Amino acid sequence: MSSFILVVIACITLFIGHIPFAIPDLSIAHGMACIGKLAFPIFAFLVANNYLSNKSNFSKCLTRLIVFALMAQIFSTLLFFGKIKVLYFNIFFTLALGLLALRFIDKLQNRFIAFLIVGIISILAEVLNFDYGAVGILLIVSFSLSNIKPTFRTLLQIALFVALYLEKLYRYIPTLDNIRYLLFQMMFSIIGLLFPVLYRSDKDKKNKYTKLIFYCFYPLHFILLCAVKLIA
DSSP states (O other), rough: HHHHHHHHHHHHHHHHHHHHHTTTTTTTTHHHHHHTTTHHHHHHHHHHHHHHOGGHHHHHHHHHHHHHHHHHHHHHHHHHSSSSSSOOOOOHHHHHHHHHHHHHHOOOOHHHHHHHHHHHHHHHHHTTTTTTHHHHHHHHHHHOTTTHHHHHHHHHHHHHHHHHHHHHHHHHHHOOHHHHHHHHHHHHHHHHTTTTTTOOOOTTTHHHHHHHHHHHHHHHHHHHHHHHHHHH
């Protein structure tokens, strides 16, 4: 499975997952929201893999993530919360912060200091309400851990999602419907981890379009869904 295919899958599933925020009365809204959870593990893998395969491109990648995150911020906040003045940072900010964490791990010779900084970055993401918070940062970092067995890495990633949804359950009213809904979201997030496993390095011509789709889709789909929400 090429990076192009992974990007297409991530974009489609993310779009499906965000439709209920624009049209909340859909009978299958919960199912669509769960499908959207497939996307973030793919995005996290793509950012980590892109950094590991082309470290010299770090500055350009970080700049693009921040620029497109800023472009999407107002529309993502309007879509999710219906107002702008909310302490929330969208997924592209999380990806940018995760990429920065990878850079510290790569450049700092002292492993303890490097991972201490990663811990601080993760806490920052949690406190400032970055989408996926500390789990998002640690998931991106986990995809860069090439010195551990794939099975252990997958178990670590599953544990991160379990922690994420246990924390969400703590904030929700623990009704049977809410528990079932969060369990399905967690299941789809874990299923999303299968797609990076299927990745195979690719050099086809479609690669030149992959980054364009990856960056442009994110703000554009928020603009479209905000327009739908306005007229729905």
